[in-house]
Structure formats: structure tokens, C-alpha cells
Amino acid sequence: MIGTRLLFRALLLSVLMVAVTQALLSQTAADVRGRWSGSFHSNHSDVAPFTITVVITPNSKGHLVGNSELNSKCLKGADLQVTVTGAEVVLAGSDKQGNNMTLRGTLDNTGTLLKSTYILNGSATGGCETDDGTGTLTRR
Numbered sequence: 001m002i003g004t005r006l007l008f009r010a011l012l013l014s015v016l017m018v019a020v021t022q023a024l025l026s027q028t029a030a031d032v033r034g035r036w037s038g039s040f041h042s043n044h045s046d047v048a049p050f051t052i053t054v055v056i057t058p059n060s061k062g063h064l065v066g067n068s069e070l071n072s073k074c075l076k077g078a079d080l081q082v083t084v085t086g087a088e089v090v091l092a093g094s095d096k097q098g099n100n101m102t103l104r105g106t107l108d109n110t111g112t113l114l115k116s117t118y119i120l121n122g123s124a125t126g127g128c129e130t131d132d133g134t135g136t137l138t139r140r
Contacts, residue, residue, distance in 0.1 A: 040135030074128030098123030
């Protein structure tokens with residue numbers, strides 16, 4: 001009887017360890033390095049759509065950063081910090097004039113589409129107002 005209980009407990013412990021390992025592996029951050037581009041549309045009818053291209057690479061400390069180019073009235077390009085948690089991705093940063101952008105999105109199952117929302121905050125120079133909207137980046 002003791003041998004059966006011990007065997008059952010060992011089997012149960014093994015099953016739990018496999019389940020925990022699979023759960024931890026599923027939380028592994030997606031690899032978003034590379035070139036991404038797409039179009040974004042404002043939630044405000046008086047703001048024109050814009051395109052963005054972001055090249056994501058690790059910096060010298062191994063943290064992901066993005067170098068962006070935009071054709072937005074408010075922002076031409078920004079240095080972005082990139083955070084990845086599972087399939088959730090955040091790109092946030094500013095340009096030299098102090099205009100800020102935050103883009104939050106979720107990767108699809110293929111890891112090639114990032115459906116996102118964005119917010120642009122103008123600097124104290126008054127050149128731009130706050131804007132927000134949605135769009136999709138595609139890995140190129």
C-alpha cells in the first residue's frame with residue numbers, strides 16, 4: 001500500500017512539473033526583432049492617417065530598442081524602448097523636440113502582425129496636440 005501511494009505521489013508530482021513547465025514556456029516573450037511597418041488611423045476625423053516603419057534591435061545592454069520613421073504631422077521619428085511580455089508589445093519613446101509616442105499591441109499567432117493602439121503627445125512647443133488611434137504593423 002505504501003509503495004502504491006509513493007508511486008501515485010511521484011506520478012502526480014511529475015504531471016504537475018510538466019504542466020508548470022509548459023505554462024512557463026508559453027509566457028516566453030515573442031521575438032520582435034526586425035523591420036516592421038504599417039498604417040495608423042486617428043480616432044479624430046481631422047487628423048490624417050500616417051505610416052510608420054520601426055527597426056527593432058537589441059542595444060549594447062541587450063534591451064530591445066526601436067528606431068522609427070513616421071510621416072505624421074506631429075512626429076517624424078522617435079527612439080523607442082521596446083517591452084515584450086508574451087504576445088503583448090509596447091513601444092514607447094520621444095523625438096528630439098519632446099513629442100512622445102506610445103504604441104501598444106498584441107502579436108498574432110504567426111508573429112508577423114502587431115495590431116495596435118497608439119497615443120501621440122505633443123511637446124510644450126505646441127506644435128502638436130494629443131492624438132490617438134489604431135493600426136497594424138507587419139514584419140517585413
